């Protein structure tokens with residue numbers, strides 16, 4: 001699985017030491033997971049490879065993250081990353097409004113600064129927001145202090161304890177620091193990655209990615225970006241239709 005955006009691999013070699021620093025017990029099952037993880041890293045280091053659903057063993061390696069919501073509530077949690085965006089955000093808000101669904105918007109601080117009215121509209125229409133860093137930084141390539149400072153900068157614009165790491169790239173150390181202190185943040189990943197960012201796939205494939213994996217409790221990820229719009233804009237209505245058909249409410253986190 002690629003937890004993140006194009007070119008991402010789940011974890012770089014430098015992060016391997018995080019496993020051990022994290023104090024994971026070297027049990028046979030842990031070693032099995034890590035060896036599987038190493039193979040996966042090699043696979044994912046190739047550009048633009050990812051899986052639509054997040055594997056159980058990645059979830060187990062990062063239990064502090066929220067991957068899914070309770071399945072006993074008939075609801076799906078749609079999330080939209082990288083906005084606000086002057087075209088995508090109004091479209092998404094209009095569409096969600098037409099269906100009476102709520103969602104969560106993981107905003108980039110710089111985009112909130114550029115489009116404050118759109119950010120306010122997200123809140124005014126009853127959706128929730130989360131922090132997606134100020135400059136869309138990859139945690140893997142950024143020292144902890146700089147990464148956390150960038151999140152704090154975004155936090156001055158985005159009032160939320162929800163955080164989603166850009167590209168899904170975050171180290172154990174960063175995750176630990178974010179989840180502690182006087183204002184701990186909850187890190188939200190996803191269970192279904194639509195692949196809307198992937199220009200190689202058709203809208204039909206993007207829709208199938210979601211339809212084949214979405215269920216009650218799913219956290220589904222879309223993007224509000226130029227690159228994602230050709231697919232996201234075409235599939236969103238079909239996804240909302242299916243949620244209605246299944247009796248699933250669109251809930252914010």
Ligand SMILES: [Zn+2]
Nearest residue numbers: 081082166167
């Ligand atoms: Zn992003």
